[in-house]
Amino acid sequence: MKVEIVAVGTELLLGQIVDTNSSWMGAELAAAGLDSHFQTKVGDNPARIEAVLRQALDRSDAVICCGGLGPTQDDLTREVIAEVMGVDLVLDEAIEARIRDMFGSRGRTMPENNLRQAMVPVGASPIPQQPGTAPGLVCPVGDKVIYAVPGVPYEMKEMVTGTIVDDLRRRAGEQGVIASRVLRTWGMSESGLAEVLADRITELDDGGDATLAFLASGVEGLKVRITAKGVDQDDVVAKLDAEEAVIRPLLGDIVFGLDDDTIESVVLGRLRELGLTLAVAESVTGGYMAGRICAVPGASRVFRGGVVAYTPEMKRSVLGVPDGPVVNDDAALAMAEGVRRVTGADVGLATTGVAGPDSLEGQKPGTVYVGLSLPEGYESGSQLFRMPGDRERVRQFTTISLMNLLRQRLG
Amino acid sequence: MKVEIVAVGTELLLGQIVDTNSSWMGAELAAAGLDSHFQTKVGDNPARIEAVLRQALDRSDAVICCGGLGPTQDDLTREVIAEVMGVDLVLDEAIEARIRDMFGSRGRTMPENNLRQAMVPVGASPIPQQPGTAPGLVCPVGDKVIYAVPGVPYEMKEMVTGTIVDDLRRRAGEQGVIASRVLRTWGMSESGLAEVLADRITELDDGGDATLAFLASGVEGLKVRITAKGVDQDDVVAKLDAEEAVIRPLLGDIVFGLDDDTIESVVLGRLRELGLTLAVAESVTGGYMAGRICAVPGASRVFRGGVVAYTPEMKRSVLGVPDGPVVNDDAALAMAEGVRRVTGADVGLATTGVAGPDSLEGQKPGTVYVGLSLPEGYESGSQLFRMPGDRERVRQFTTISLMNLLRQRLG
Known part of the structure; x- marks a missing residue:
């Protein structure tokens, strides 16, 4: 299952915003065991967005397209995806109602511009998570798929973890679930860690229930990430627990926390x-x-x-x-x-x-x-x-x- | 003149490193008046790097390829560019001597691996700036060009500002020089600034010696960037001075500094x-x-x-x-x-x-x-x-x- 990421926005090409979204998605895909070979940035130009999406569908099985779902004339992703799918855009009344509610709850009236955000290509379905006004979309193209997500990081993240990764794994025929746990460490260098864990990594490479990876992160510490696959949540947690129990004694007191601990x-x-x-x-x-x-x-x-x-x-x-x-x-x-x-x-x-x-x-x-x-x-x-x-x-x-x-x- | 950026490295796709290099280069190209429509990240895989470079040459006039110039087997950029050029790699003795000197001056012997870094595609020329062991390369392909630069940010930046931007502008037939000046401001919103400068921006659009752009930068302030082209350095500085003299009175006391001031x-x-x-x-x-x-x-x-x-x-x-x-x-x-x-x-x-x-x-x-x-x-x-x-x-x-x-x- 090859997944490709396309980030849309002229401000990304001009360097006014650094594209951290693609990096975050790349890490999520890797943790889920999904291959990702290309990431492309393209400006707010419909012909070029379309060319990039068509090429991505050609060489990969799925595309996550990030950005260009806002309410302005510059936000072209919906139109271009409809073009690639060969369908029209129609107003989704459920999405319209949701957006009107969001404005209403802040005591404001929805500007007519925001109606653009309720337009959906025929055959596409909205992503259930919608923390902002921009709905994400699952857009089938033959036996492949384009996911459209907004460029606002927390909106995009909720959709990727809430819907897209699971959907991709299901499409890839993966039955089980995948999960990671980060052990945060301090007091040993990256090469020191690699040495301490070398034998265990070799054992796991020869066929283990988990994989290990390191990431130096400044004041956030040196992270050791355990990733495991299992048939269900209980199974994968048991595998993470088992691997943690193996490596904790090797690491000793340098582990100061787990996951989001600082x-x-x-x-x-x-x-x-x-x-x-x-x-x-x-x-x-x-x-x-x-x-x-x-x-x-x-x-x-x-x-x-x-x-x-x-x-x-x-x-x-x-x-x-x-x-x-x-x-x-x-x-x-x-x-x-x-x-x-x-x-x-x-x-x-x-x-x-x-x-x-x-x-x-x-x-x-x-x-x-x-x-x-x-x-x-x-x-x-x-x-x-x-x-x-x-x-x-x-x-x-x-x-x-x-x-x-x-x-x-x-x- | 269309310039495309290709960033090479599996660690970029995995999100272990955020690709800030492409963003920085995008900003430099924009400031120099050069168009850049696509930026692509690709992993350390020769077939995929080659495909991306060939496509970039196909749809753009020049490609900056960043990363993959190190001394290890994972560093494939030199080989792939030679393949795209249809030529062999040869040892450049001047580069070899330079690398040996660098090690020698730190009292160390050059590992044989580093000889890989002195291999150059026939017809390519080294970029004069070489702050590290990795030489940058100018690689002509027909009437187009690939620039290869290392992924280490300060090495890349020295080569881009020292050689590549000027070379691109010369190829684009641009005779003069281009320069920018940033006025750092605080105390007015981005839309307030846009309003205050609206008339001036319209005048400049109708044919002026400079362009203006805004960039909100958090604790770094709200930046107003003046960019001008001139026949030589004196001419461009005179144009920047003239434009600054026009907009300073419009901005008033909100300007707290210039360029790298904080x-x-x-x-x-x-x-x-x-x-x-x-x-x-x-x-x-x-x-x-x-x-x-x-x-x-x-x-x-x-x-x-x-x-x-x-x-x-x-x-x-x-x-x-x-x-x-x-x-x-x-x-x-x-x-x-x-x-x-x-x-x-x-x-x-x-x-x-x-x-x-x-x-x-x-x-x-x-x-x-x-x-x-x-x-x-x-x-x-x-x-x-x-x-x-x-x-x-x-x-x-x-x-x-x-x-x-x-x-x-x-x-």
């Missing part, structure tokens, strides 16, 4: 269980770590706040760091203790170091000290990390490394 | 001129604003630091906000004054508000108060903003709105 959400959850509050003192990360923590919904139940102490003077006056160098073990710990004192939090974290491009206090860019000040019964202290890369990577790696260290010390 | 770099520069230091107190932005400020090289000369006061208690204890509500004018100003006092900075900025999804103190998500505490002679105070959108947009819009307000008050 290091911040995991650590905030653990602190909440323990009834502890958190504060951060940042120099090299300059507010980035606090920003990540505050992005977790409900952070305010645990996070008290932080101090960005960007100058040596502020490290001394606000956080009570003693005179002397400010990029070392002692300064990191003093900052962590200081921010606990200032905020009254139970746990204080601190970062100090050299983001680059210049050296500081004779230390090279990428040199980072982190400090942890914890309540009695937990291990306080500081630690040196040497980070590779640029300013952005230094602050991402510092944040996840320090939060992971806290996770390990909280037990 | 609101943070502009404000830090101005503070430095005035000999003033800066500190920030953040609630709704949660460290994001400090993080943006610290991303500016040399920020430490002006920025003293900040306080992330995420709880009402911390706003009171550290910043001295009086008892009572913490999402209003008075609290915002008290936070700004408080952070000045705590850090000893000359200028204090503050944010407090509701990031959502829940309401707070009876105020809806998107309600934001900012405070500015400035030295005598400048206007201190606070201001209410009502932001649209999600948590991420609230913090981006709050940051640029507050920094822009400071810019205006500094004069």
